[in-house]
Amino acid sequence: MLDPARLSIHQVTLLQQCSTPQFVDALMRNGVPCTSVWREKVREYGVEQTARLLADNGVALSGYCWGGLVTSPDRSEAAKARDEVRRALDEAAAVKAPCLVFVAGGVAPRDKNIADARARALDGVAELIPHARSVGVKIALEPLHPMTCATRSVLSTVKLANAWCDSLSAEDIVGIAVDTYAVWWDPDIEAEIARAGKRICSFHVSDWLVDTQDLRFDRGMMGDGVIDLPALRRWVEAAGYDGYVEVEIFSQRNWWQRDPDEVIGVIKDRMQTAV
Ligand code: ZN
DSSP states (O other): OOOGGGEEEEGGGGTTTOOHHHHHHHHHHTTOOEEEEEHHHHHHHOHHHHHHHHHHTTOEEEEEEEEEOOOOSSHHHHHHHHHHHHHHHHHHHHTTOSEEEEEOBOOOTTTOOHHHHHHHHHHHHHHHHHHHHHHTOEEEEOOOOGGGTTTTBSOOOHHHHHHHHHHHOOTTTEEEEEEHHHHTTOTTHHHHHHHHGGGEEEEEEOBOOTTOOOTTTBOBOTTSSSOOHHHHHHHHHHTTOOSOEEEOOOBTTTGGGSOHHHHHHHHHHHHHHTO
8 A cells, every 4th residue: 555645646647638737736636745747848837837836735746857868979969958957957946846857868870879878878967966966956867668769768777777876976966766667677677676775766657558559658557557566666665765656657548538537536546556
């Protein structure tokens, strides 16, 4: 049984049904204490306005999603990308999010060199550390599924995230976001979660549908797929994580088509039976 006080529902779960005020209303109506906000939506509604709306309604934040894509081999492009992450860190601080979910970036067709892309991503994180410290927002390295390696993230495993954390030596400000959808398949996952320990600063749940039809926008509701979510939760908790359990479901064909109260109702049930 998950303590309902630990439930966070990521804004993206109701991305298409709700404006930001409608989303916050839906959380309040259903007694959901926490969210992680989606950067595009925040910028659309306004950073200050979003911060005020969340604070006025007493909604806690488990994260700010997302910033990154710092792997460009072009120096000025890479510098621009890092500036954009600094802006995202500022916004995260403004809405009082504890961490920014960091998506490394993909492989440039120009050099087709994944090792170099990984090295550049790690250098990029190192360059962002002083700014993250100055605004008090953690950089949450989020490994993504390897199928997104070309476009979104050359950081594909918790093992690699641990290696990056080892080399950065910045445990106060760089952590790891464990997204079950991205890492459930990994044969090393239990051991690498244990190794990550207190680095884990964010934990995301959804499910992998057997007949999944889209790599980004067809996530399943917890319990509808093949991920052993209770085991993953046990492992992150054994590693020392006791924070929010964040529901993050991108679902073009199903959950984005439904009524917000229905979606939240199903989430609350599944948090008790499938997570
Ligand atoms: Zn995630």
